[in-house]
Amino acid sequence: MSALDPSLVRELAPQVIGVLVRRGADFASAEDAVQEALLAAHEQWADEPPRDPRAWLVTVAWRRHVDLVRSDASRRAREERVEREPAPGPAATSEDTLWLYFLCAHPSLSPSAATALTLRALGGLSTRQIAEAHLVPEATMAQRISRAKRTVADVPLEVPGDLSTVLRVLYLVFSEGYAGEVDLAAEAIRLARWLVALTDEPEVRGLLALFLLHHSRRPARRDADGRLVPLPEQDRSRWDREMAAEGIDLLQGALARDRLGEYQAQAAVAALHADALRAEETDWVQVVEWYDELVVLTGSPVHRLNRAVAVGEADGGAAGLRALRELDPALPRYAAVAAHLHERAGDLADAARLYAEAAAAATRTDERDHLTRQAARLAPHRRDP
Amino acid sequence: MAKYLMLKHYRGPKGAVHDVPMDRWTPEEVDAHVRFMDDLADDLRASGEFVDAQALSPGGMWVRFDGEGKPPVVDGPFAETKDLIAGWMAIDVESEERALEVASVLSSAPGAGGIPIGEWLELRPFLDDRPNAVE
Numbered sequence: 096m097s098a099l100d101p102s103l104v105r106e107l108a109p110q111v112i113g114v115l116v117r118r119g120a121d122f123a124s125a126e127d128a129v130q131e132a133l134l135a136a137h138e139q140w141a142d143e144p145p146r147d148p149r150a151w152l153v154t155v156a157w158r159r160h161v162d163l164v165r166s167d168a169s170r171r172a173r174e175e176r177v178e179r180e181p182a183p184g185p186a187a188t189s190e191d192t193l194w195l196y197f198l199c200a201h202p203s204l205s206p207s208a209a210t211a212l213t214l215r216a217l218g219g220l221s222t223r224q225i226a227e228a229h230l231v232p233e234a235t236m237a238q239r240i241s242r243a244k245r246t247v248a249d250v251p252l253e254v255p256g257d258l259s260t261v262l263r264v265l266y267l268v269f270s271e272g273y274a275g276e277v278d279l280a281a282e283a284i285r286l287a288r289w290l291v292a293l294t295d296e297p298e299v300r301g302l303l304a305l306f307l308l309h310h311s312r313r314p315a316r317r318d319a320d321g322r323l324v325p326l327p328e329q330d331r332s333r334w335d336r337e338m339a340a341e342g343i344d345l346l347q348g349a350l351a352r353d354r355l356g357e358y359q360a361q362a363a364v365a366a367l368h369a370d371a372l373r374a375e376e377t378d379w380v381q382v383v384e385w386y387d388e389l390v391v392l393t394g395s396p397v398h399r400l401n402r403a404v405a406v407g408e409a410d411g412g413a414a415g416l417r418a419l420r421e422l423d424p425a426l427p428r429y430a431a432v433a434a435h436l437h438e439r440a441g442d443l444a445d446a447a448r449l450y451a452e453a454a455a456a457a458t459r460t461d462e463r464d465h466l467t468r469q470a471a472r473l474a475p476h477r478r479d480p
Numbered sequence: 481m482a483k484y485l486m487l488k489h490y491r492g493p494k495g496a497v498h499d500v501p502m503d504r505w506t507p508e509e510v511d512a513h514v515r516f517m518d519d520l521a522d523d524l525r526a527s528g529e530f531v532d533a534q535a536l537s538p539g540g541m542w543v544r545f546d547g548e549g550k551p552p553v554v555d556g557p558f559a560e561t562k563d564l565i566a567g568w569m570a571i572d573v574e575s576e577e578r579a580l581e582v583a584s585v586l587s588s589a590p591g592a593g594g595i596p597i598g599e600w601l602e603l604r605p606f607l608d609d610r611p612n613a614v615e
Contacts (some may be wrong), residue, residue, distance in 0.1 A: 208528075230531075230572075230610070232531065234525060235525060235530050235531065239528025242527070269614070270613055273611060309613060309614050313613070458607065458608060459608045459610075460607045462612075
């Protein structure tokens with residue numbers, strides 16, 4: 096390993112920021128100090144790599160921070176606080192890093208601010224990379240991140256955060272899609288792995304399991320021409336079995352603790368798909384049962400909609416349509432689900448019309464193209480008024 | 481987050497509340513209008529919501545393919561009746577509600593007499609072009 100292995104840097108930087116903040120540095124200056132310490136490391140480690148890189152970074156970053164504070168005459172009050180601080184002690188504890196997770200997912204932040212701050216402070220990604228991944232100008236993302244930092248500047252350290260907000264932010268990062276050089280799904284997996292190591296919470300394991308199970312299907316999610324391939328039609332030999340197995344292991348360990356939550360339940364659905372070597376072997380009855388759990392846990396219409404799909408597979412299109420009748424047609428993806436269920440029920444004329452409707456309502460290019468092809472496939476059956 | 485395009489029209493099917501053509505404004509009124517647009521773009525940069533802004537020349541023409549090896553067919557300049565896009569501003573916002581709020585501000589740009597024009601803007605959601613990680 097070279098002295099400054101980038102992956103090591105990305106792992107250490109947030110831990111060191113966490114230590115500085117817990118010692119009284121404000122978030123923005125902690126980050127600046129750590130950036131300077133990394134530059135110093137870059138110059139010095141090649142000749143003389145430290146025995147304990149993290150301790151080295153903590154020491155140097157803390158010194159930089161103290162220098163910065165001292166040189167800033169307008170920060171008298173903080174200076175006094177810094178003077179009272181103990182000399183740099185042992186390197187980061189898991190508590191420091193965990194606290195940084197809570198800070199980046201703080202309820203005072205909007206979802207977009209929380210995801211950006213998480214990627215910057217915990218993921219150690221550059222502003223440019225985060226901007227690219229979200230397809231916005233770098234200057235826009237820089238503002239989003241610095242506003243987020245200002246928002247959480249005065250969050251007290253003592254308050255233990257709410258883990259569910261952290262999980263929600265990681266899920267947002269995962270489901271954001273991917274663009275540019277950074278794969279946000281892989282990034283979310285990395286951050287979730289780390290969180291698993293820091294906590295003893297079944298839902299955290301459930302979330303990582305869910306990520307791994309979804310991610311294991313990525314090689315099959317698009318065909319050679321880049322077209323979206325829906326789950327039932329995916330070439331399952333292309334799924335990453337090893338990754339799926341890891342997800343299933345994690346999930347079983349979590350479920351054994353008997354503290355069910357929504358991410359464990361969603362991972363259980365994904366695991367049932369992973370268990371089926373062929374689409375027709377899927378245990379849809381069990382999938383429906385897990386969606387029943389999810390509806391009880393969250394009451395979310397999204398889970399009700401997915402439940403209707405599962406009912407359609409387990410008990411036929413007509414049963415699925417009955418489950419759909421209780422839902423609001425204004426839901427995202429309602430028309431796509433309705434089209435699929437009508438087709439299963441053998442009502443091709445309505446299915447064709449609904450696929451066209453669903454294509455017009457899609458929010459992603461690949462989904463729109465897929466639904467347009469479905470509408471085209473059934474076009475001969477259309478009977479428009 | 482969701483991206484939206486706010487389309488401005490030189491002339492459109494829906495007119496505006498305070499509809500005086502720009503070429504009849506005073507220079508100061510034109511300046512005030514341009515400054516308003518620049519300030520709005522700066523505000524959106526500062527709030528981390530700005531994606532893009534672009535003005536279009538009113539000149540232009542229709543073009544279409546006319547068969548292999550033949551030059552394209554051109555029809556122009558535009559007829560007076562054509563719905564004519566003046567430019568756009570693209571934003572990346574937390575919700576549709578916020579997009580409506582920003583569009584309403586853009587529509588309130590001052591025109592003749594410094595009064596908000598109240599022009600109709602087209603607000604169009606982007607389709608996300610990034611592959612989804614979930615399915």
